[in-house]
Amino acid sequence: MLEAQATADMLLMAQPFSAPEAVEQPLEVALVKAVLDGERDRFARLYEMYAPLVHGILLARVPRGEVDDLVQDIFLHALRKLHTLRDAAAFGPWIAMIARNRAMDFYRGSRETVEVTEQMAIERPPNRTAREILDLICRLPEAYRETLVLRFVEGMTGPEIAARTGLTPASVRVNLHRGMKLLREKIGAVARP
Amino acid sequence: MKDNYLWDRSGEPDPEVKELEEILGPLRYQPRPLEIPRDIRVDRRRSFFPAMAIAAALVLFAVVLGLWFSFNRRQAAPLNQARDSRTDQNASARPPQVAPDNQASPATVAVSSPKPMAIQKRESPRNLLARNMGRGTRTQIRQPGLTPEELAEKEQVLVALRMVSAKLNLAQRKTQGVPQLNPIRNQHKIG
Numbered sequence: 001m002l003e004a005q006a007t008a009d010m011l012l013m014a015q016p017f018s019a020p021e022a023v024e025q026p027l028e029v030a031l032v033k034a035v036l037d038g039e040r041d042r043f044a045r046l047y048e049m050y051a052p053l054v055h056g057i058l059l060a061r062v063p064r065g066e067v068d069d070l071v072q073d074i075f076l077h078a079l080r081k082l083h084t085l086r087d088a089a090a091f092g093p094w095i096a097m098i099a100r101n102r103a104m105d106f107y108r109g110s111r112e113t114v115e116v117t118e119q120m121a122i123e124r125p126p127n128r129t130a131r132e133i134l135d136l137i138c139r140l141p142e143a144y145r146e147t148l149v150l151r152f153v154e155g156m157t158g159p160e161i162a163a164r165t166g167l168t169p170a171s172v173r174v175n176l177h178r179g180m181k182l183l184r185e186k187i188g189a190v191a192r193p
Numbered sequence: 194m195k196d197n198y199l200w201d202r203s204g205e206p207d208p209e210v211k212e213l214e215e216i217l218g219p220l221r222y223q224p225r226p227l228e229i230p231r232d233i234r235v236d237r238r239r240s241f242f243p244a245m246a247i248a249a250a251l252v253l254f255a256v257v258l259g260l261w262f263s264f265n266r267r268q269a270a271p272l273n274q275a276r277d278s279r280t281d282q283n284a285s286a287r288p289p290q291v292a293p294d295n296q297a298s299p300a301t302v303a304v305s306s307p308k309p310m311a312i313q314k315r316e317s318p319r320n321l322l323a324r325n326m327g328r329g330t331r332t333q334i335r336q337p338g339l340t341p342e343e344l345a346e347k348e349q350v351l352v353a354l355r356m357v358s359a360k361l362n363l364a365q366r367k368t369q370g371v372p373q374l375n376p377i378r379n380q381h382k383i384g
Contacts, residue, residue, distance in 0.1 A: 043229065
């Protein structure tokens with residue numbers, strides 16, 4: 001009940017904003033069109049723009065050592081399948097979906113996996129290194145962890161996350177606040193002896 | 194507000210959020226150039242719109258044509274029925290007659306059309322003959338290219354054929370020993 005009230009409050013607090021990517025949208029459309037017309041080099045610009053997004057999505061799902069190679073693979077796959085993209089303006093949500101699917105395929109394909117349990121996280125020493133915080137984030141529900149990684153690791157703002165992933169700003173705001181609340185609880189649990 | 198800092202880094206910084214940013218910052222994406230292999234082929238966008246538009250137009254045309262035909266057929270059916278009934282009335286009102294000699298229009302002849310055969314009881318050949326003779330001129334078949342004389346001759350031949358057929362039937366019955374139908378009536382006629 002309280003959570004629902006908090007969600008409503010956050011939605012009400014959501015103020016109109018001007019996303020920086022709103023200006024870049026025509027650029028994406030032009031870039032996609034240029035690549036489809038044969039200018040493959042233009043894809044490098046799309047890569048620069050969206051690599052942090054893909055990196056963040058993967059970081060929230062797969063081991064860190066695999067992320068960089070997967071980012072390259074995903075962009076090469078996107079280049080091959082670019083002609084299937086119907087709306088060039090939706091390049092961000094499209095490649096985000098490819099990244100999520102590829103992360104799922106990664107676990108489907110890998111046989112030797114070690115399940116990280118809650119107990120293992122608690123057993124670790126309570127020094128807040130980047131790895132440990134990331135592990136804690138990765139134990140949150142999927143929607144929260146992706147948003148938190150994009151916010152804290154990739155340094156994107158809420159409006160940027162919304163514009164690039166295709167989510168509504170209200171959803172991103174809710175995910176950020178709920179995710180932050182859960183993360184605080186987990187950090188507190190780890191810090192307590 | 195602290196919430197605003199979490200949202201878009203505006204307002205008063207939240208120390209906890211700031212700390213998390215500093216801790217997790219080193220994991221940020223380090224730009225690497227994308228190596229695009231030469232063998233990757235970028236397919237052109239396939240636009241199915243023209244093909245779909247043509248297909249849709251053809252389907253629409255076929256539907257409209259079908260509707261038009263069915264509408265015309267429905268309209269034609271009552272007209273034909275009305276024409277047939279009018280012809281029947283005219284034919285029953287007038288006896289069959291041969292057109293005048295000088296008539297240039299395509300000649301018409303009254304030909305008895307066979308009724309739907311639903312004969313339950315066999316009748317005597319004479320009766321059949323009488324019925325056939327009396328069977329009126331139900332439909333008028335247009336037979337262009339026949340002169341009135343030829344039509345009259347044709348009519349005579351048809352009548353003769355019917356008589357021969359009836360006589361043959363009678364002979365066949367007699368040879369097979371089938372009793373004559375309605376003998377009393379025949380006797381009465383003979384008497």
